[in-house]
Amino acid sequence: MTALVFDALKRTLRAKGITYAELADRLGVSEPTVKRIFHEKDCKLGRLSEICDAIGVELDSIFATIGNRPVPGARLSRDVEWKLAEQPALLDVLILLTEKFTPDGILQASGISPASLFLYFRDLEKLGLVECGRGLTVRLTVDLPIQWDLGGPLKPHIQKINQAFTGWVIDRTQVAPDDAYFNSFSRRMRPETVMRLEAEVSDLVDRAKTLAWHDQHTTPDAELAPFKWAFAVGRSPFADIFSIGPHPKDAGADAADGDPGPKTAFVVNG
Structure with a gap:
């Protein structure tokens, strides 16, 4: 378990951009000492807590990351995508929920009534994306992050x-x-x-x-x-993003044809 803890600490150091030298300075020890601790993957609990404090994380949070990795995300069924495409505001509510907005936060951001938000939550529940509780309480039932299909109905x-x-x-x-x-x-x-x-x-x-x-x-x-x-x-798809019409003094002329070449x-x- 100790080895897994230090592997998680290494990932956290990389994520936060903290070097062994910087960590040593925060701990008040030499860089070789820090390197030895991470190489041996062993130290007293007190030192482990000091390392977490120096990095700026909770030891419990480090334990929570052990064995976990970022996941590619979930994909919605094509039928659900079509339902969301038919009601874009419903998609917006779903996105806000995935961004950890509370019901009060959604109300403040959108300006809609609680009754409207309740109905949106019920529509999302019918699609199997959330589970509604009492009032405006709601819980997402889809794995995050959602991988949106750029070639689909959305x-x-x-x-x-x-x-x-x-x-x-x-x-x-x-x-x-x-x-x-x-x-x-x-x-x-x-x-x-x-x-x-x-x-x-x-x-x-x-x-x-x-x-x-x-x-x-x-x-x-x-x-x-x-x-x-x-x-x-x-x-650069200039022909698609620019609109160059005839010169005002040559209003009867057609714009010259142009081939922008293959686009990627x-x-x-x-």
């Missing part, structure tokens, strides 16, 4: 959500840069170079998901906040 709503999110981030970056980050650019590049960068982005996505999993298992819910991530890169896309939605 695609239009997922696109709408991400377009709205991108617009919000652009606006927020101007007024509160600490709350959001946006960067967009277009460059001529070799496809092989882009493929290498896509692999790096994919690794970053996996790391972000692993860090989120660690935070959720080592930090009280009250100290966590919901964050949305979105990555996108693709061969790489999209990751968090």
Whole structure:
């Protein structure tokens, strides 16, 4: 069991970006001492508690992570996806529940009445996604995180959500840069170079998901906040995203035909 505890501590150190040298400084010991402790995977309980305090986690939380790993997430049945697509507001309520919003939080965020929220909860219960209790109490019955099918019936709503999110981030970056980050650019590049960068982005996505999993298992819910991530890169489809019509002084002319070439896309939605 002790070895498993130190394996979990190592994962937590990596997740938090804390080196052995930094941990040694926080503990007031030498780096070789810390390396020896983690190599031997053995120390007194008091020292183990000191390590947890220095890392900023509870020992009970470390025990909770033992043997666990991030899961790829659950997929909804196509029938359930169609039902949610027919009522996008129902999907929005489900997403807020997966983000740990309380019923009061959903009411505050949406401005709907308690009666409407109760009916939404009942609709989700009919789909087998939640279990309703008394009043507005509800419990999710679907495994998290949910893996949304970008090619299924929910695609239009997922696109709408991400377009709205991108617009919000652009606006927020101007007024509160600490709350959001946006960067967009277009460059001529070799496809092989882009493929290498896509692999790096994919690794970053996996790391972000692993860090989120660690935070959720080592930090009280009250100290966590919901964050949305979105990555996108693709061969610039200028003909699809630009609308260049005839010049005002040549209103009777047709726009010149153009072939933007083959298009590819790489999209990751968090």
